[in-house]
Amino acid sequence: MNINNARFEKGAVKPEQYPDNDIPEVTFVGRSNVGKSSLINALLNRKSLARIASKPGKTREINFYNIDDVLYFVDLPGYGYAKVSKDIKSAWGESIETYLNESKKLKLVVMLVDIRHSPSEDDQMMSKWLTSSSLPFIVVATKKDKIPRSKVKERLSDISNTLELGSGNMLIPFSSETKDGREEIMNYIASLV
Ligand SMILES: Nc1nc2c(ncn2[C@@H]2O[C@H](COP(=O)(O)OP(=O)(O)OP(=O)(O)O)[C@@H](O)[C@H]2O)c(=O)[nH]1
Ligand SMILES: [Mg+2]
Known part of the structure; x- marks a missing residue:
């Protein structure tokens, strides 16, 4: 896989608009502003x-x-994201849920949480949902550069406990500023395809 040959292909809302081929998928979920787009850019x-x-x-x-x-x-x-109306929120939730339910080619879900904070109720709902689905998932704790090194361990253990992660769910600290964690995440993804 040549990561230098990466391009935006399309934006979709409904399943009919998802790409119609057999190429496998890795998806990134998390709260707004957690750093999904930054992680994708860093990985590529x-x-x-x-x-x-x-x-x-x-x-x-x-x-x-x-x-x-x-x-x-x-x-x-x-x-x-707090500042959107309830209707918009539920529409977003629906499109996320539809994608996770409908995609036949999904190989891995990468769930992102901010390393500085305890996972929110939405995060806990997402990890519960993922655990009960049969989808493989890992958790990336973003913005590691924003806390002192001495706090990393303690933050990771809080995140792991709050999300009730199992031994199969890797938890990887990451920073898009320093690229810490990039190799580990990318190697894991590459091992799946
Ligand atoms: N210091 C630091 N800032 C980060 C990191 N990751 C993301 N950010 C910043 O956080 C903000 C949000 O990042 P995005 O990558 O746009 O987050 P997102 O999850 O894609 O957000 P939505 O598309 O709104 O859901 C931007 O200002 C980023 O520069 C990180 O690891 N360290
Ligand atoms: Mg984004």
Whole structure:
């Protein structure tokens, strides 16, 4: 897989609009502003392939990034952004849930949480949902550069406990500033395809 051959392919809302082929998918979920687009860019060594929101909550469509016709990175809308109406919120939730339920080619869900905070109720709902589905998932704790090194261990153990992660769910600290954790995440993804 040549990660230098990556391109934005399409934005979709409904399943009919998802790419119609057999290319497997890895998807990224998490609260708005947690750093999904930044992680996708870092993994692909690109500055601005995935759009980094100037305002949180901007990525509303499900965005498919085609990597060398071998794999899609799928950037889902962020959930739990407080300043949108309930209706919009539930529409987003629905499109996320529809995607997770409907995609036949999903190989891995990468769930993102901010390393600084205890996972929200939305995060806990997501990890419960993922656990009860048969989808494999890992958790990436973003913005590691924003806390002192001495706090990392303690934050990871809080996240792991709050999300009730099992031994099969890797938890990897990451920073899009320093690229810490990039190799580990990318190697794991590459091992699946
Ligand atoms: N310091 C630091 N800032 C980060 C990191 N990751 C993301 N950010 C910043 O956090 C903000 C949100 O990042 P995005 O990548 O747009 O987050 P997102 O999850 O895609 O947001 P939505 O598309 O709104 O759901 C941006 O200002 C990023 O520069 C990180 O690891 N460290
Ligand atoms: Mg985004």
